[in-house]
Amino acid sequence: xxxxxxxxxxxxxxxxxxxxxxxxxxxxxxxxxxxxxxxxxxxxxxxxxxxxxxxxxxxxxxxxxxxxxxxxxxxxxxxxxxxxxxxxxxxxxxxxxxxxxxxxxxxxxxxxxxxxxxxxxxxxxxxxxxxxxxxxxxxxxxxxxxxxxxxxxxxxxxxxxxxxxxxxxxxxxxxxxxxxxxxxxxxxxxxxxxxxxxxxxxxxxxxxxxx
Amino acid sequence: xxxxxxxxxxxxxxxxxxxxxxxxxxxxxxxxxxxxxxxxxxxxxxxxxxxxxxxxxxxxxxxxxxxxxxxxxxxxxxxxxxxxxxxxxxxxxxxxxxxxxxxxxxxxxxxxxxxxxxxxxxxxxxxxxxxxxxxxxxxxxxxxxxxxxxxxxxxxxxxxxxxxxxxxxxxxxxxxxxxxxxxxxxxxxxxxxxxxxxxxxxxxxxxxxxx
Numbered sequence: 001x002x003x004x005x006x007x008x009x010x011x012x013x014x015x016x017x018x019x020x021x022x023x024x025x026x027x028x029x030x031x032x033x034x035x036x037x038x039x040x041x042x043x044x045x046x047x048x049x050x051x052x053x054x055x056x057x058x059x060x061x062x063x064x065x066x067x068x069x070x071x072x073x074x075x076x077x078x079x080x081x082x083x084x085x086x087x088x089x090x091x092x093x094x095x096x097x098x099x100x101x102x103x104x105x106x107x108x109x110x111x112x113x114x115x116x117x118x119x120x121x122x123x124x125x126x127x128x129x130x131x132x133x134x135x136x137x138x139x140x141x142x143x144x145x146x147x148x149x150x151x152x153x154x155x156x157x158x159x160x161x162x163x164x165x166x167x168x169x170x171x172x173x174x175x176x177x178x179x180x181x182x183x184x185x186x187x188x189x190x191x192x193x194x195x196x197x198x199x200x201x202x203x204x205x206x207x208x209x210x211x
Numbered sequence: 212x213x214x215x216x217x218x219x220x221x222x223x224x225x226x227x228x229x230x231x232x233x234x235x236x237x238x239x240x241x242x243x244x245x246x247x248x249x250x251x252x253x254x255x256x257x258x259x260x261x262x263x264x265x266x267x268x269x270x271x272x273x274x275x276x277x278x279x280x281x282x283x284x285x286x287x288x289x290x291x292x293x294x295x296x297x298x299x300x301x302x303x304x305x306x307x308x309x310x311x312x313x314x315x316x317x318x319x320x321x322x323x324x325x326x327x328x329x330x331x332x333x334x335x336x337x338x339x340x341x342x343x344x345x346x347x348x349x350x351x352x353x354x355x356x357x358x359x360x361x362x363x364x365x366x367x368x369x370x371x372x373x374x375x376x377x378x379x380x381x382x383x384x385x386x387x388x389x390x391x392x393x394x395x396x397x398x399x400x401x402x403x404x405x406x407x408x409x410x411x412x413x414x415x416x417x418x419x420x421x422x
Contacts, residue, residue: 079290080336082290083294083339083340087343088327091343124295128294129294132298136343139350
């Protein structure tokens with residue numbers, strides 16, 4: 001059975017994705033810096049592997065068919081970590097995926113990563129890193145799907161999204177649970193290679209708009 | 212006559228290059244954030260243009276044949292500026308150069324930018340930015356030459372270099388004046404496209420090793 005590697009599995013979206021995959025019974029390798037963060041998830045099909053994304057984590061790709069990259073340096077660290085994790089670890093993951101002939105690479109990106117100049121805000125350096133990481137994946141030859149959600153919230157998932165960018169920033173918000181649901185739907189399909197989806201809270205079922 | 216655009220002309224290497232170009236009588240456009248920094252250089256062939264590299268500076272490329280990118284965020288600013296200048300402004304410069312069919316793009320990079328993982332140091336985030344900027348240029352289709360000097364010093368130029376990486380970091384140092392001299396030599400040649408040179412203090416004339 002196809003094994004999925006989740007990079008950044010102890011993050012908020014990473015945990016949602018890993019938990020849902022475990023429940024389907026599919027084999028999952030969850031890459032984390034600290035195993036204890038996934039101690040509450042137990043399954044014969046779940047392999048939790050510790051690795052430092054600032055080092056060499058190529059061994060995580062052995063025997064993997066699908067990769068979900070949901071790692072991020074987070075808002076609490078500086079731009080040096082944005083360069084080392086959001087850009088460089090992502091670049092290395094693409095290289096490893098290519099070397100291991102991965103069949104599907106799903107990248108969690110961000111609204112605005114298509115055009116960092118369009119926004120004058122404190123997160124522009126982050127958007128530059130995500131833009132370059134996305135571009136590297138797109139040019140790599142690795143089959144990819146990129147998702148670019150609006151501002152993430154922790155409200156309960158609605159199970160409904162839209163991929164059409166709304167007019168106001170408030171309307172762009174999306175629950176993390178619905179991003180996870182979208183990623184899992186993409187993982188289940190083999191015809192979404194080369195697609196880039198912006199994701200927002202909306203009124204459509206994922207299978208109606210992620211096409 | 213071919214016009215050369217120097218991006219980052221008020222930096223230390225930028226000033227050396229701009230001054231030398233002015234002395235040759237070739238037309239130069241010097242891009243700076245603050246014109247007063249080049250007030251000491253006067254020439255009919257020198258056009259000093261103010262621009263913010265964090266904004267749109269495409270107008271600087273009009274009528275330009277050659278581009279020398281020697282801008283850098285410098286050691287005094289944070290990694291957010293590394294992302295915005297060393298990576299993003301460089302990426303934009305390549306896009307502008309491509310749109311304007313520039314014939315030669317000379318990029319000042321850094322030793323270590325070929326493989327940021329080879330060095331565990333505080334400048335790794337910087338090397339990641341330079342690596343990705345160099346890669347973007349190399350993949351752009353714009354004719355390029357990349358120079359990657361060792362640690363820069365302000366001692367007097369010796370006019371002698373080597374492109375073979377020495378064994379110790381001390382031996383890797385190179386005077387800024389000799390980097391400028393190397394860049395000017397590359398600018399004078401039209402057969403160094405696609406080349407990447409590491410640059411160190413050495414015993415060879417530039418025209419003997421930059422081939």
